[in-house]
Amino acid sequence: MVDISPTALGSSATSDIFQILRDGRPRTRTELATLTGLARSTVGLRIDSLLQLGLIGPAETAPSTGGRPSSQFALTGGNKVVLAVDIGATHVRIAVSDLVGRPLSEDAATIAVTEGPEAVLDWVITAGDDLVQRAGRTLEDLLAIGVGLPGPVEHSSGRPINPPIMPGWDNFDVPAWLGAHFSVPVLVDNDVNIMALGEREVAWPEIDHLIFVKVATGIGAGVISRGMLQRGAQGVAGDIGHVRVSRSSETVCHCGNLGCLEAVASGPALAAILSEQGLAAESSQDVIELVRSGNQKAIQAVRQAGRDLGEILNAAISLINPSVIVVGGAMAQAGEHLIAGVREVVYARSMPLATQHLQITQSSVGANAAVLGASILAIHHVLSPESVEAMVVDLADAAAR
Numbered sequence: 001m002v003d004i005s006p007t008a009l010g011s012s013a014t015s016d017i018f019q020i021l022r023d024g025r026p027r028t029r030t031e032l033a034t035l036t037g038l039a040r041s042t043v044g045l046r047i048d049s050l051l052q053l054g055l056i057g058p059a060e061t062a063p064s065t066g067g068r069p070s071s072q073f074a075l076t077g078g079n080k081v082v083l084a085v086d087i088g089a090t091h092v093r094i095a096v097s098d099l100v101g102r103p104l105s106e107d108a109a110t111i112a113v114t115e116g117p118e119a120v121l122d123w124v125i126t127a128g129d130d131l132v133q134r135a136g137r138t139l140e141d142l143l144a145i146g147v148g149l150p151g152p153v154e155h156s157s158g159r160p161i162n163p164p165i166m167p168g169w170d171n172f173d174v175p176a177w178l179g180a181h182f183s184v185p186v187l188v189d190n191d192v193n194i195m196a197l198g199e200r201e202v203a204w205p206e207i208d209h210l211i212f213v214k215v216a217t218g219i220g221a222g223v224i225s226r227g228m229l230q231r232g233a234q235g236v237a238g239d240i241g242h243v244r245v246s247r248s249s250e251t252v253c254h255c256g257n258l259g260c261l262e263a264v265a266s267g268p269a270l271a272a273i274l275s276e277q278g279l280a281a282e283s284s285q286d287v288i289e290l291v292r293s294g295n296q297k298a299i300q301a302v303r304q305a306g307r308d309l310g311e312i313l314n315a316a317i318s319l320i321n322p323s324v325i326v327v328g329g330a331m332a333q334a335g336e337h338l339i340a341g342v343r344e345v346v347y348a349r350s351m352p353l354a355t356q357h358l359q360i361t362q363s364s365v366g367a368n369a370a371v372l373g374a375s376i377l378a379i380h381h382v383l384s385p386e387s388v389e390a391m392v393v394d395l396a397d398a399a400a401r
């Protein structure tokens with residue numbers, strides 16, 4: 001079971017009853033009143049609403065002798081589920097999860113994001129229908145969809161904004177396309193942000209200051225500060241791939257600038273550097289294979305990429321003082337060489353107080369971080385006080401009709 005910490009998506013209602021019951025532990029009315037600071041009457045009303053919605057139930061462990069109803073309640077989620085979608089440059093991963101983040105059914109396919117939004121999202125619709133059925137649920141049980149995309153996203157509208165590797169997706173209304181079929185809220189974010197969420201929930205639930213760096217075809221970071229994902233004003237917070245690295249001067253980046261981090265340290269950049277040196281390297285995977293086979297040129301190139309990344313992270317460390325930096329994405333499979341390069345520069349150059357307890361480590365969640373993060377994005381939305389209140393209103397409307 002995933003321990004879903006309450007604040008990663010910025011809910012201000014951490015003291016709220018819904019947030020407390022999300023850990024799955026049964027509690028009494030009195031405990032909930034104490035924990036939330038709400039009046040017992042308010043707690044009672046909210047429990048009634050949640051019971052009616054089927055989101056919580058009487059706890060099975062409570063004594064039931066004497067015919068008295070159980071006085072403990074726990075999140076059950078009932079049959080309710082969310083759909084999690086991780087759209088990468090060349091793949092789509094999708095899962096149906098219950099409301100505590102357990103995947104019930106999963107699927108994956110090799111689809112290029114360059115095929116365009118209609119083709120990719122139509123696959124998601126077909127696969128989503130199938131997965132809901134395989135999980136033993138119906139579309140009535142589906143409450144929300146979380147989607148990660150490999151480019152900048154305006155989170156409020158769910159639209160990709162000038163995504164460099166996603167032709168045809170600019171300003172595409174992803175929530176409307178999926179919502180037309182599934183009729184549920186659709187939350188969209190960039191893939192690095194959802195990976196940061198997934199990694200934090202699984203590996204670092206107690207850590208409030210974390211940077212997740214994805215090094216793959218592109219380079220980007222997801223920033224969690226004070227327990228909250230930081231998207232910034234336009235949703236591009238953490239977009240470190242196009243910061244200029246000091247040593248590189250004339251390497252042209254696909255963004256049009258010279259010497260960007262992504263132009264010298266991404267998987268394709270390393271493949272290009274190695275193929276110039278006469279090695280058979282066309283892709284990130286080729287670079288990883290060369291490193292694993294012990295090729296010295298490949299190891300040196302990856303280590304230098306780590307140093308370049310470390311240089312940019314130094315500035316980030318000074319700005320937000322994280323306690324954990326996690327390096328993930330395909331290139332993290334190159335193992336300790338990349339991390340070693342990062343550490344070499346960060347520990348040499350950052351202020352001692354900032355690095356005293358700083359951990360720099362490889363992703364432990366790996367390829368599933370994004371799809372897990374997408375499910376958490378959807379679950380946080382479903383279980384937010386606003387969403388639960390909206391469901392309560394719908395319930396009352398339905399009863400009045």
Ligand SMILES: [Zn+2]
Binds near residue numbers: 253254255260263
């Ligand atoms: Zn660039």
